[in-house]
Amino acid sequence: MSHRRFLFVLGSARAEGNTELLARRAAEQLPVGTEQRWIRLAEQPLPEFTDLRHDSDHVRPASGTVTGRLLDATLAATDIVIASPVYWYSVSALTKTYLDHWSGWLRTPGLDFKATLAGRTLWGVAALADTEPSVADPYVGTLNNSAAYMGMRFGGVLLGSGSKPGDVLEDTEALARAKTFFAREAPLARFPHESAGAQELSAS
Structure with a gap:
């Protein structure tokens, strides 16, 4: 898409934490005029999800509600960036x-x-309190598989090391990767085992 609209979904319980700092460094490299919308989930907490699939149809949330605003922002975005720290090896609650x-x-x-999200791009940005990137594999898998199920592209996860506030700004390798992170062409997401079929993880 020639005109990109980025939605940054901030999933940390802490404002301006390491994950957000890294995401903003990456966003600084976007072309001038690129639309950016930042939503901090801690300030606009979503209600707990209720699964109605065997009882009744879901109803579209009103645009004036927290859920409705986030839905509208998600549908409008060409690029959705999940900016969540790695909590217990996966995304935050x-x-x-x-x-x-x-x-x-x-x-x-x-x-x-x-159908609306198909072909659009899902990205991840995360800070983790470890120098070994493999501990974030479950986090990366969550986003990759979500993108694959939706028929989206997956741009990967920009990882940075940081525990105390501001630590990630000392991670020179992560800051270097941030400069070109969103400039890469993201491929269509694929499940690790395509032969197993594209089954939604919550199908039980």
């Missing part, structure tokens, strides 16, 4: 709730959520 709501939006009549 705030971020997981956001992704859980995707399940409801997938089943909302007339929304065409999956």
Whole structure:
């Protein structure tokens, strides 16, 4: 898409933490005029997701609600950036709730959520309190598989090391990667085992 609209979903419980600092460094490299919308989930907490799939249809949330505003922002974005620190090897609880709501939006009549997001790009930015990137493999898998199920492109995860506030700004390798992170062409996401089929993880 020639005109890109970025939605940054901030999933940390702490404002201006290491993950957000790294995401903003990467966003600084976007071309002038690129639309950016930043939503801090801790300031606009989503209600817990209720699975209605066997009981009744989901109803599109009103645009004036927290859920409705986040849905509208998600549908409008060409690029969705999950900026969540690595919590217990995966995304934060705030971020997981956001992704859980995707399940409801997938089943909302007339929304065409999956068809709308297909071909768009999902990115990840994360700070972790470790210097070994492999500990974030479950985090990367969560985002990759979510993108694959939705038919989205996956730009990968920009990882930085940081525990205390501001630590990530000392991670020179992460800052260097941030300069070109969003400039890369993101491929269509693929499940690690395509032969297993594209099954939604919450299908039970």
